[in-house]
Amino acid sequence: LAAQLSLSLAECPGTGSAQAGRAAACQGCPNQGLCAAGAARPDPAEAAELRARLRAVRHTVLVLSGKGGVGKSTFSALLAHGLAADETKQVALLDIDICGPSIPKIMGLEGEQVHQSGSGWSPVYVEENLGVMSVGFLLSSPDDAVIWRGPKKNGLIKQFLRDVDWGEVDYLIVDTPPGTSDEHLSIVQYLSATHIDGAVIVTTPQEVSLQDVRKEINFCRKVKLPIIGVVENMSGFVCPKCKNESQIFPPTTGGAEKMCQNLNVSLLGKVPLDPQIGKSCDRGQSFLAEAPESPATLSYRNIIQRIQEYCEQHHFQEEKIM
DSSP: OHHHHHHHHHHOOOTTSTTTTTSGGGTTOTTHHHHHTTTTSOOHHHHHHHHHHHTTEEEEEEEEOSSTTSSHHHHHHHHHHHHHTSTTSOEEEEEOOSSSOOHHHHTTOTTOOOEEETTEEEOEEEETTEEEEEGGGGSSSTTOOOOOOHHHHHHHHHHHHHHBOOOSEEEEEEEOOSSSSHHHHHHHHHHTTSOOOEEEEEEOSSHHHHHHHHHHHHHHHHTTOOEEEEEEOSOOEEOTTTOOEEOSSOOTTOHHHHHHHHHTOOEEEEOOOOHHHHHHHHHTOOHHHHOTTSHHHHHHHHHHHHHHHHHHHHHHHHHHHO
């Protein structure tokens, strides 16, 4: 059984492949029937509906990590803040971490509610050019547990994409839960009806994190999701008093830099630990604005610039093909 599972994981053709459910590696997979029947691929009518809703979204970036606790939501929030610093850009942040929605807290929107109009659900706005949507806005209390099985979670993700009035958006940032399962397959499937610029993968330097992040990179390749690059978060800590640098999470196997070299993936940058980041998140404030001269802020700004450059280049290449 272990050998069969290993073979299936290694050679899975991906849910979007013509061989999905039919390849030798699919034998014994619990989802074989769904894939073979085409249920894992977008329904044409559903795809047309999603294209219509998201036609005015110029760039879509997913923030992923196989590992929990690496700062994915913090990175998503600061990426959104950094992009929205340009007042000419309209930015949207979608939180699809259904069971652990931390974006409302980080963005200072706890207690806010979703409003519905004739054109659909309205995002909750931090600034005029920065809108947010999260299941956290649908809960009666921040302490409420969302105890849902996969199909219900997938249905809400589809609803966020189909029923939210996103309007004209330059950047849609999608914050995902850890792992490579239901929510990730759903968001890639639904967005394949439109377009995805790519994924930013967040890790911390230690091997226990990199091990899961390698799985995430493999997932992206299986589902043909472009990888913009990897961000190494919590990369060292410089004491504000003595200025000595400590490795809180030692990169025993070479950290993200070595992993990226081995897997031929871009390293977008390294963000050092800064206690102010956690304080800013708890207050619902932008760390980039509160600590503009911090080494972490400078690192974030460089990473954000690289993501923007990638998206513009990706958009230019798509236009040439069209």
